[in-house]
Amino acid sequence: MPTKGRLPEPAIEEGVTGKELDREVWTQLRTLSKENAEGVAQHLVMVAIRLAEDDVDGAMAHAETAVRRAGRVPAAREALGMVAYRAGDFARALAEFRTVRRLSGSSHLLPLMVDSERGLGRHERALELAASPEAAHLSAADQAELAIVVAGVRSDLGQLDAAVLGLERLVFGPVRPWSGRAYYAYADALLARGDETQARKWFAMAATADTDLETDAAERLDDLDGVTIIDSGWDEDAGEDADWDRDAEDEAPPIGDQDRGRQDGETHPATED
Structure with a gap:
């Protein structure tokens, strides 16, 4: 159940733990509580999964959740920027990328x-x-x-x-x-x-x-x-039935x-x- 006052969060797929993220992102998440870091990590993994499925709306829901929970974590802002960029919302993408540069000091x-x-x-x-x-x-x-x-x-x-x-x-x-x-x-x-x-x-x-x-x-x-x-x-997927x-x-x-x-x-x- 979502915490009182918090917006409902999109569901995490079974098997997604957040440990799929690389070490650099986990280093950023250490500024959060253990519980929050694990939750944000799961949403960041889901962003990647949904983008791979071309589900931009689903990716946006997870990215926005990650930013609500960890707005000063560069990886969360970068994820939101990436989704906005994929959606063609270049103004929002640019704003998020600028925030990443300000928070991290990186121009990548x-x-x-x-x-x-x-x-x-x-x-x-x-x-x-x-x-x-x-x-x-x-x-x-x-x-x-x-x-x-x-x-x-x-x-x-x-x-x-x-x-x-x-x-x-x-x-x-x-x-x-x-x-x-x-x-x-x-x-x-x-x-x-x-x-x-x-x-x-x-x-x-x-x-x-x-x-x-x-x-x-x-x-x-x-x-x-x-x-x-x-x-x-x-239909190659139909197999012998085809x-x-x-x-x-x-x-x-x-x-x-x-x-x-x-x-x-x-x-x-x-x-x-």
Whole structure:
């Protein structure tokens, strides 16, 4: 039962203990009572679970609960900012990311702050933020993410050559964990500039490097090649129950022309997310 005066909290899934969080987050939670720290940890884990399920509303409920219980814990504010960012509420996301920076002294969310400014249509402010002194102290991974975001801002402003040039140091260096995303952004910038041949090359490289399927590089490549995706109508999850009853099939009357279209799969072009 919720404590008197406290808003009802979203349910925690069975088996979620909060111990799934990494040590750094638990270090932040040590400022809370043991009971509260454990509860907040469970809600933070649920935020990640709901986002993985694309349940943004569910994730928001858990993130807001975590912030109500631990408003000065950077991890809780970051979780709320992430959910707001996923929901496209860039003003709220930016406010939460700023709070995280103030509470923690870390600028690791700078790429998302820049992208939030971009989402709000404040492109010049986004570029100013990206050029702030804090950017020089980001990790290599965060600097790569920032370069990708800045390239998007440049493309929005019609600065297509600058978008391409800004990504070259990423794509022509050694392969890194973020290379798939960098190749994709570079291909997108090249395509916007009208270089379809080179764009196809880099979309292909992105599709190969993107083993975690973070991008739709394969679909973009198919689109450039004019490939269409055929829906066979086969349900892989149905298992043996989806097999045709061969005896029934032999006894069934022929499918009429007017019904055949409903049996055949539809053909449609692959689209960009």
